[in-house]
Amino acid sequence: xxxxxxxxxxxxxxxxxTSIPERxxxxxxxxxxxxxxxxxxxxxxxxxxxxxxxxxxVHYQTTQGAWLLTSFLLLGAVASPLLGKLADMYxxxxxxxxxxxxAAVGSFISAxxxxxxxxxxxxxxxxxxxxxxxxxxxxxxxxxxxxxVALAVSIATSGMGLIAIPAPFLTGWLxxxxxxxxxxxxxxxxLIILGGMIFASTAESAVRLRSSVDLIGAALLxxxxxxxxxxxxxxxxxxxxxxxxxxxxxxxxxxxxxxVASARxxxxxxxxxxxxxxxxxxxxxxxxxxxxxASGVFTILLPMMVMTPAVLGLGYxxxxxxxxxxxxxxxxxxMVVVGGLIVGFLVGRNIRPRLLMIIGxxxxxxxxxxxxxxxxxxxxxxxxxxxxxxxxxxxxxSIPNLLIEAVPPQLQATxxxxxxxxxxIFPAVLPVIAFTVxxxxxxxxxxxxxxxxxxxxxxxxLIGAAAAVLGAIAAVFLPRNIVQIxxxxxxxxxxxxxPAH
Numbered sequence: 001x002x003x004x005x006x007x008x009x010x011x012x013x014x015x016x017x018t019s020i021p022e023r024x025x026x027x028x029x030x031x032x033x034x035x036x037x038x039x040x041x042x043x044x045x046x047x048x049x050x051x052x053x054x055x056x057x058v059h060y061q062t063t064q065g066a067w068l069l070t071s072f073l074l075l076g077a078v079a080s081p082l083l084g085k086l087a088d089m090y091x092x093x094x095x096x097x098x099x100x101x102x103a104a105v106g107s108f109i110s111a112x113x114x115x116x117x118x119x120x121x122x123x124x125x126x127x128x129x130x131x132x133x134x135x136x137x138x139x140x141x142x143x144x145x146x147x148x149v150a151l152a153v154s155i156a157t158s159g160m161g162l163i164a165i166p167a168p169f170l171t172g173w174l175x176x177x178x179x180x181x182x183x184x185x186x187x188x189x190x191l192i193i194l195g196g197m198i199f200a201s202t203a204e205s206a207v208r209l210r211s212s213v214d215l216i217g218a219a220l221l222x223x224x225x226x227x228x229x230x231x232x233x234x235x236x237x238x239x240x241x242x243x244x245x246x247x248x249x250x251x252x253x254x255x256x257x258x259x260v261a262s263a264r265x266x267x268x269x270x271x272x273x274x275x276x277x278x279x280x281x282x283x284x285x286x287x288x289x290x291x292x293x294a295s296g297v298f299t300i301l302l303p304m305m306v307m308t309p310a311v312l313g314l315g316y317x318x319x320x321x322x323x324x325x326x327x328x329x330x331x332x333x334x335m336v337v338v339g340g341l342i343v344g345f346l347v348g349r350n351i352r353p354r355l356l357m358i359i360g361x362x363x364x365x366x367x368x369x370x371x372x373x374x375x376x377x378x379x380x381x382x383x384x385x386x387x388x389x390x391x392x393x394x395x396x397x398s399i400p401n402l403l404i405e406a407v408p409p410q411l412q413a414t415x416x417x418x419x420x421x422x423x424x425i426f427p428a429v430l431p432v433i434a435f436t437v438x439x440x441x442x443x444x445x446x447x448x449x450x451x452x453x454x455x456x457x458x459x460x461x462l463i464g465a466a467a468a469v470l471g472a473i474a475a476v477f478l479p480r481n482i483v484q485i486x487x488x489x490x491x492x493x494x495x496x497x498x499p500a501h
Contacts, residue, residue, distance in 0.1 A: 023145055027201055032144075034197035035136045035156050038100065040163040041190055042129045044171075045072065049123075051171045052180040059180065060116035070233045071123050076130025077229060077424035078222035083131045084417025085218075085270055088209040092139040092413055093202055097195055099135060102128040104191035111184035126187065130424065133157070134416035137400040142205035142409055149404065151344035154397035158340020165330045207409040217270035220259035225421060227252025232428050236435065271418055280406035280482045281415055283474045284399060285422045287357060290471030291395035293426030294364055297434050297464035298371075298388055301457070302328060305375060308451060314443055315454035316375045331382050332389040339363075339393020347401050354478045357398035361472035363391025368465035372458045395471070405482045430467055434460040 049068055057065045079099075087095040106125025113119035137153045144152050174182040231248035238245045263269035275281060303325050308317030320327070343356050367388025374380055399419065407415045441456025452460075 024148060028144060031198070031201040032152050032155065034194055034201055035140065036159040038132060038194045038198065039136060039156060039159065041187065041194065042132060044163045044167045045126070045129060045187070047167050048171045048183050052175055052183050055175060055180040056119070060119065062116045064116070067120050068123050070229065071120050072127040073130070073424055073428060074226055074229050075124040075127035077225050077421050079128060080131040080134070080417040080420040081221055081270055082218045084134065084413040085211070085213060087135055087138065087413035088410060089211055091204050092135055092142060093198070093204040096132060096135040096139060097199060099128040099132050100191055100195040100198070104188055104195065107184050107187035107191060111181050111188055122184070131417065131420060134420045135413060138413040138416055139202065139205055141404055141412055142207050143203045147348065150347035150401055153400045153404070154340040154344030154347070157396045157400055158336050158393040163333070165326065165333050168326055168329070209410045209414070212268050214266060214268060214270040217259055217262050217266070220255050220262055221270060224252045224255030224259055225425070227255060229425065229428055232432055236432060271414065275411060275415060276418055278406070279477070280402070280479055283478050284402045284406065285419045287361070287471045287474035288399045288419050289422035289426035290467050290474065291361060291399065292423040293430035294368070294464050294467040294471065295392050296427035297430050297460070297467065298368065300431055301434065301460055301464070302385060305457060306381065312444070312451060314451060316457055318378060328382055328385050332385040335386045335389030336393035336396070339390040340397040343394050343397035343401065353398040353401035353405060354475055354480070354482070356394050357402065357475040358472050360391045360394025360398055361468050361475060364388055364395065365465045365468035365472065367391060368461050368468060372461035372465065375457070402478070406484060408484055430464070434463050437463065
């Protein structure tokens with residue numbers, strides 16, 4: 001691989017910010033707080049909409065509630081690669097604020113939606129919150145003092161666990177007192193305020209990539225991702241062998257193959273596969289996918305387990321209410337933040353994020369395995385959730401730090417956008433696998449609610465453990481000493497996983 005950091009025909013600007021302060025300032029603290037709160041909005045979105053879904057389904061008389069979650073994830077995943085490229089070309093803060101504005105518009109449309117179709121449209125636009133995750137830490141890299149970047153990025157990415165503590169109470173209060181539309185008004189007002197806070201407190205990056213936008217590649221990649229996500233999301237409902245499911249899955253894969261061929265043929269592709277094929281980048285993406293996918297499985301299964309009535313005698317369940325679940329959620333969310341802080345402090349002291357990623361994914365696997373083995377003891381389950389939370393926080397915080405180590409600023413958002421695609425697809429696929437197993441271990445059904453056998457629940461948690469182990473293995477195979485793309489050190493060049501153009 002050539003030592004230049006740009007794709008063939010590109011000419012990335014080598015200009016760097018010249019006004020970066022050397023230490024923390026009140027404005028930087030305010031900037032970080034604004035970014036953390038924005039990412040908290042992303043984290044709470046899933047929980048709030050899931051809680052409001054029954055009321056929404058009754059109001060619009062629909063059985064297609066899954067589209068509320070799928071449309072959000074779908075547009076976020078599809079838009080990420082294009083927004084990542086635009087951010088590197090035109091400025092990360094500018095594209096971040098445009099994404100926030102688009103998500104706010106989507107929330108407004110959802111709040112006033114006269115029909116379910118319009119609600120889905122608004123919810124899809126709100127999916128622009130998804131790329132805000134990688135846009136935020138890419139911007140932090142460029143405009144925060146170098147010595148604070150690791151800690152700031154770790155706080156931003158793992159701070160999302162904090163919202164899990166008050167979210168059930170806030171959601172219940174909003175829905176009970178103001179109806180389901182209040183959820184969307186909450187997002188609309190909150191995003192407007194947070195967009196203004198980021199605009200006022202956060203500088204724009206001076207780093208630029210001089211390139212062109214590959215619209216054909218964006219269309220092929222976006223359509224391929226959309227096909228796979230729709231097929232996976234609705235496969236359990238339509239049937240895995242139905243024509244619709246197979247059409248979406250096969251069509252999605254075919255479009256992705258066409259995108260790869262296009263990316264290898266044109267001069268300035270949306271994603272230069274030479275860079276994404278680097279071992280440091282590809283294995284980070286795979287590890288990130290397993291990390292976020294495993295997190296999704298645990299956060300879905302744990303409330304199902306503890307909220308199951310104990311009187312059913314299934315070997316698990318304490319019959320706690322949604323609010324009572326906070327006793328399990330609080331340690332989990334708090335430990336996610338602790339795990340992120342650990343990464344931030346240690347990376348700032350020259351501990352490699354690769355090692356921290358391995359430890360984090362291992363702790364997640366341990367949390368899964370312990371929960372699968374012993375789940376009839378409330379104090380122990382809380383401890384297990386805390387162990388999982390530490391690992392989850394370490395995994396979340398290690399991912400951006402690995403990318404910062406491997407990728408130069410000019411390619412940060414572009415590369416991170418593809419990692420975000422893995423972070424969207426894996427959480428869509430792994431829960432489907434877990435529920436496929438659960439649905440073959442149904443113990444009973446009462447008043448429309450399905451309860452699973454103890455064995456089924458155990459296997460589902462072990463599936464999550466296996467995903468975490470695979471994430472740890474991906475981290476193990478990361479280069480011990482990552483050479484940043486573009487570094488002029490021919491003797492230390494990494495092996496590419498993809499052939500050159």
